[in-house]
Each structure stands twice: as structure tokens, then as C-alpha cells.
Amino acid sequence: MSAIYSLYIINKSGGLIFYKDYGSKGRMDTNDSLRVASLWHSMHAISQQLSPTTGCTGIELLEADTFDLHCFQSLTGTKFFVVCEPGTQNMEALLKVVYELYTDYVLKNPFYEMEMPIRCELFDINLTQAIQKDRVVLLGR
Amino acid sequence: MQFFGGSEISPSPPVPTATGNNAHMMYIFNRNGVCLLYREWNRPLHTLNSQQDHKLMFGLLFSLKSLTAKMDPTNAEKGNLGIPQLPGQGCSFHSFRTNTYKLSFMETPSGIKFILITNPRTGDLRETLKYIYNLYVEYVAKNALYTPGTLIRCELFNTALDQYVRSIA
Numbered sequence: 480m481s482a483i484y485s486l487y488i489i490n491k492s493g494g495l496i497f498y499k500d501y502g503s504k505g506r507m508d509t510n511d512s513l514r515v516a517s518l519w520h521s522m523h524a525i526s527q528q529l530s531p532t533t534g535c536t537g538i539e540l541l542e543a544d545t546f547d548l549h550c551f552q553s554l555t556g557t558k559f560f561v562v563c564e565p566g567t568q569n570m571e572a573l574l575k576v577v578y579e580l581y582t583d584y585v586l587k588n589p590f591y592e593m594e595m596p597i598r599c600e601l602f603d604i605n606l607t608q609a610i611q612k613d614r615v616v617l618l619g620r
Numbered sequence: 621m622q623f624f625g626g627s628e629i630s631p632s633p634p635v636p637t638a639t640g641n642n643a644h645m646m647y648i649f650n651r652n653g654v655c656l657l658y659r660e661w662n663r664p665l666h667t668l669n670s671q672q673d674h675k676l677m678f679g680l681l682f683s684l685k686s687l688t689a690k691m692d693p694t695n696a697e698k699g700n701l702g703i704p705q706l707p708g709q710g711c712s713f714h715s716f717r718t719n720t721y722k723l724s725f726m727e728t729p730s731g732i733k734f735i736l737i738t739n740p741r742t743g744d745l746r747e748t749l750k751y752i753y754n755l756y757v758e759y760v761a762k763n764a765l766y767t768p769g770t771l772i773r774c775e776l777f778n779t780a781l782d783q784y785v786r787s788i789a
Contacts, residue, residue, distance in 0.1 A: 529680065530720045531663040536719050
């Protein structure tokens, strides 16, 4: 039973560039995942408008009945978010790891076009390894 | 305070711990998006005028509920994104946190939405919101002079709410 349900990466304009589902019953088709990603991008922006104090950088954690959603936004506006079981720990650290993998295997890839969907084999392989390691750590408690 | 029928406010409120770091704001909406109450205790930044602010808040919550219902990983049968959900239907969120604030949300079966905005280190406020709902039932819903769907102008409710919110850590 994995603690992580799915992972999304969206570019600075809100378009989905990466979506991976790790075994949830709510697996979505391409169109739905695109819609959900754009909706999240907008919600993230609107939440900054409603802040009572200055310096809000958007939603970092959304807690729902059956899942939690952790979001990390890089300085360039690329958002990484993961849907996981409620109460899962260390998701922030995982998102930072994913960001590092993104910079190493995607951005440094000379054939990768910015803002386009990610199709880099090495990124997929290393990402799976990172998630697996996380899973082992979580379940091995 | 004697209520007709001697009803108890339940659930009993969470024990107040700290001296009270005031909440920032509170909104109450009905199912049609009418803002029934907006209380402000500590808001240094006003981005929009109040009409737009209420509409934006309601719109954000409506869309977030639609998003969580669609994203629910435990439910295979879902409608399309954007279908209006009945209160209680589909997975709903109960809070979200940013770096500057935490928003806690509760929707009653009748579609009344309670939103409380506090500092980001606040814990789970679901019991708190349930208590505030009970305050609403006692002071507003049972008020013979209050017309449902209109702005709440009940002094006792405001006082009780302010007093209670001051006691939340």
C-alpha cells in the first residue's frame, strides 16, 4: 500500500508537463489531468490574493478527507505537487528531491524544450528509484 | 445563559490553551454564495474591495471542492470537473495552509460554509468550526427575527464568536 498516490509537475504558465500515478483508484486520463493541473495553478494564484498579510507564496499543503496534497513552487514558478495519504510525513523533502532530479535530468538535457512535456528516460528511472526508496523507508517503520 | 428548552451547546469547546493569538478573519457563506458574515480581527493587507473579496473567496472554495472531488484517489467513479457537488457528496477538503495563513473550512449539510483564517502554525480546527456552527445554530438560526439568506446582524452571536475566537491558541 503506497503512501504516494500521484505526482504532478506544472510549468510556470500552468500547463502540465509531467504526471505519474502510483496506484490509486482515481487514475485520470490525459485530459482530466491537464484540467486538474490548470485548476490547481489558478487556485494557487488566487490563494495569494486572499492572504491577510503580505508575502504569501501560495498553497503549500491542502488537507482533504481522503488525501493530502503537498505543493512546492520553485523560484522560477515551476510547481511540483504530490497527492498522498493523509498524514504522510516528509513529503516536502521528497518534493525537493524531485526538484533536484528535474534540474539534473531534465533542465540539463540539451534536447529538452522548456515548458514542454517531460520525456526524459533518465528522469523517469531516477524518479522511480527515489519514490521506491521513500516507500521502503515509510513502510519499513 | 438560559436557552429555551435548556439545550446544551455541544460538542463542548476545545480547552483554551494559550493566551490567544487572534485569528485573522472569518467568513460564513450560504449555499448560494451570499456572504452571511465577515468578521475581521487582524488583517494588515486588503487586496480587493470587500465585494470582490467575498466573491473571490467563495469562488476559490467552490473550485477547490470541485478539485478535491475529482482528485480523490480512493474513488473511481467521479463526475466531470466542475459539476456542482451537493454538500457532503464527494471528497471535500477541510483546510489548506500557505506560508502566511491557514484556512480551515467546514460545510454543513444545509450548505452553510464556515471559513476561519488563522496563522499557519494552527492545528486542526475542525472541532472549533463545529463549535462555531453550534453558536450559529443557537444565536442565529434560532433567532426569530433573523431571515435565512441575509446578512447576520445578531449582536449576541458576534459577541460569543469574538469571545470564543480569542480563546483559540
